[in-house]
Amino acid sequence: MRNSCSTLLLPLAALSIVSCAGQKKEETKRPNIIFMMTDDHTTQAMSCYGGNLIQTPNMDRIANEGIRFDNCYAVNALSGPSRACILTGKFSHENGFTDNASVFDGDQQTFPKLLQQAGYQTAIVGKWHLISEPQGFDHWSILSGQHEQGDYYDPDFWENGQHIVEKGYVTDIITDKAIEFLAHRDKDKPFCMMYHQKAPHRNWMPAPRHLGLFNNTTFPEPANLFDDYEGRGRASREQDMSIEHTLTNDWDLKLMTREEMLKDTTNRLYKVYKRMPEEVQDKWDSVYAQRIAEYRKGNLTGKALISWKYQQYMRDYLATVIAVDENIGRLLSYLEKTGELENTIIVYTSDQGFFLGEHGWFDKRFMYEECQRMPLVIRFGKGVKAGSISSAISMNVDFAPTFLDYASVEIPSDIQGTSLKPILENEGKTPVDWRKAAYYHYYEYPAEHSVKRHYGIRTQDFKLIHFYNDIDEWEMYDLAKDPKEMNNIFGKPEYIEKQEELLLLLRQTQKEYKDTDPDEKEKVLFKGDRRYIDRVPLTKLSGTR
CATH class of the missing domain: 3.40.720.10 (Alkaline Phosphatase, subunit A)
Structure with missing residues (x-):
């Protein structure tokens, strides 16, 4: 009876508690996250x-x-x-x-x-x-x-x-799968x-609906498309990621007809081309025929060829x-x-x-x-x-x-x-x-694109980079004056004070993030398709391929 009386005597209080609990639950609801x-x-x-x-x-x-x-x-x-x-x-x-x-x-x-x-x-x-x-x-x-x-x-x-x-x-397809997960998740x-x-x-x-979307569009060129790397070191000069030399005619620029692909079925463009439905292949052939004809009739060289390749690169990249x-x-x-x-x-x-x-x-x-x-x-x-x-x-x-x-x-x-x-x-x-500062450290060398190993810091207005491994070169940029990073100011007398400040900040940042031996080398040995890595001191490594 006591429990019944308590229930009868406190209905409003109980409702208030329930209401507050519900409100608190709503207030503390944790957010969903889509990354x-x-x-x-x-x-x-x-x-x-x-x-x-x-x-x-x-x-x-x-x-x-x-x-x-x-x-x-x-x-x-x-x-x-x-x-x-x-x-x-x-x-x-x-x-x-x-x-x-x-x-x-x-x-x-x-x-x-x-x-x-x-x-x-x-x-x-x-x-x-x-x-x-x-x-x-x-x-x-x-x-x-x-x-x-x-x-x-x-x-x-x-x-x-x-x-x-x-x-x-x-x-x-990835979006379809994402929506499917959301539709069937635990609510x-x-x-x-x-x-x-x-x-x-x-x-x-x-996508099939975007093939040829930008065929007749001319995109603005970056101001440093024809950069000659004056004043910078070997890292910029020895990379293998240039539009001029590295973009391939088949894989990147799609300069192969169906007939040519069928003659070379080991070509990797053909391997992805054959995954398309036949109607998509037909549209692909029609769209890229314009590009292939333009290339073969153009006889382009030098900067004109670089500009042409740049446009084709942009047309495909931006369509995706x-x-x-x-x-x-x-x-x-x-x-x-x-x-x-x-x-x-x-x-x-x-x-x-x-x-x-x-x-x-x-x-x-x-x-x-x-x-x-x-x-x-x-x-x-x-x-x-x-x-x-x-x-x-x-x-x-x-x-x-x-x-x-x-x-x-x-x-x-x-x-x-x-x-x-x-x-x-x-x-x-x-x-x-x-x-x-933001800290950076890149390790993959020697490897595809031949970008040398390096680390550095980026502050609001300056950047300091050390390229190491097979070279020992520093670069520094005044980003407020040189946002395109064309003028390496490392070692210039007017920036010595700022350079010393950045070098100190770099060491402090490396200590904070526990990258205290950044010049340590990885000796890379190839065995079949696997890569094996043995760490060796800086002084014992030179020119490993």
């Missing part, structure tokens, strides 16, 4: 960053309704290493994945594992490129084949331990989905970006329709930037602005003021602690990045105690 990442997309090809090449309205929407970071940098501008840094919140020398010949140690701590342990439903859809099987995900469907790059047409996937082949265009849990597109990775094969932007729009629309848009942190970035003809190059790897700098735009409803812009120096190792911070998960002490949440919550303003 959108492309491969080799650069800020020059985003209109929200002022790019004049194409319009990217859906990427721009994320920036306009959230925040744009203008100084976000990769700590190792190469696909696999960048992804490892993002997953772990640690630099390459700490997470063990220094180059694309590495295999990611999936047993180590990653932010998806920590979120999963904290009650998040986790998924990755699209490009993985870390060789080992994903861990920490309730659902995974990753591209396989082509050295884990995947194919643009009818791509292979490794999905929850099963091999499948999907019909269609890769950018559309009682917050989710974290890594939505990773292959595009615009080499060899830049547009258009498909990415369309699919981001699809995903945003789905979130809006299902009522999840406002409670979802939406991040758009790329694994690093990319050269679009600057210095005469394509690809990435160098610590120069076009590829070290990453796009980063974030939308989070009322949690981020629309139209915010941040100049704070951020790095891809910051992503993991940011996600953990928003999920109310304790950030492990061994994570080397710093949460961006204080910046997001304060209209992009830089905290007074924020870092002074």
Whole structure:
């Protein structure tokens, strides 16, 4: 009877408690996270960053309704290493994945594992490129084949331990899979989905609907397309990533007819061409016939040929970006329709930037602005003021602690990045105690594209780089006066004081991030298709191939 009386006497109080509990539950609801990442997309090809090449309205929407970071940098501008840094919140020398010949140690701590342990439903859809099987995900469907790059047409996937082949265009398929996960997820849990597109990775094969989209468009050339590298060292001169010499006629420029491919079925362009449905092959043949005829009749040489190759490169690269932007729009629309848009942190970035003809190059790897700098735009409803812009120096190792911070998960002490949440919550303003420099270290040499090993720091206005291994050369740039990094000022008398200041800051930064022996060498030995690495001291290594 006492219990019954208590119930009768306190109905309003009980209702009030229930109401408050419900309100508290709503207030403490943890946000969903969608981490959108492309491969080799650069800020020059985003209109929200002022790019004049194409319009990217859906990427721009994320920036306009959230925040744009203008100084976000990769700590190792190469696909696999960048992804490892993002997953772990640690630099390459700490997470063990220094180059694309590495295999990611999936047993180590990653932010998806920590979120999963904290009650998040986790998924990755699209490009993985870390060789080992994903861990920490309730659902995974990753591209396989082509050295884990995947194919643009009818791509292979490794999905929850099963091999499948999907019909269609890769950018559309990855979005279909992302939406399918969202539709069938556990609605009682917050989710974290890594939505990773292959595009615009080499060899830049547009969607069927975009074949020929830019055939009659002439894109503006970068001012330093014909850079002669005066005043700079061997690293710039000895690379193998030039539009003039490195872009291939078949794989990159698609200057092969169907008849020519059929005569050489071992050609890798043919291997991806044959994955297309016949009607797509017919459209492909028609579109590229114009290019092939133009090339063979033109007899172009010198700068004229470089300019022509640049236009073809841009037409294919940018067409693949258009498909990415369309699919981001699809995903945003789905979130809006299902009522999840406002409670979802939406991040758009790329694994690093990319050269679009600057210095005469394509690809990435160098610590120069076009590829070290990453796009980063974030939308989070009322949690981020629309139209915010941040100049704070951020790095891809910051992503993991940011996600953990928003999920109310304790950030492990061994994570080397710093949460961006204080910046997001304060209209992009830089905290007074924020870092002074971004750190960078690139390891993959000798290897494809022949970009020499180097490390350095990038402050708000200066950049200091040390190229090592088979050379010992320094570069320094005054970014306020020389944003295109054309004038190496290292050793110039008028900059000696600033140079000493940067050298000291570099050593302090290396100590902070525990990269205390950066000139240590990796002696690379090849055995079949595997790469074996024996670490040896700097003094014992020279000219290893």
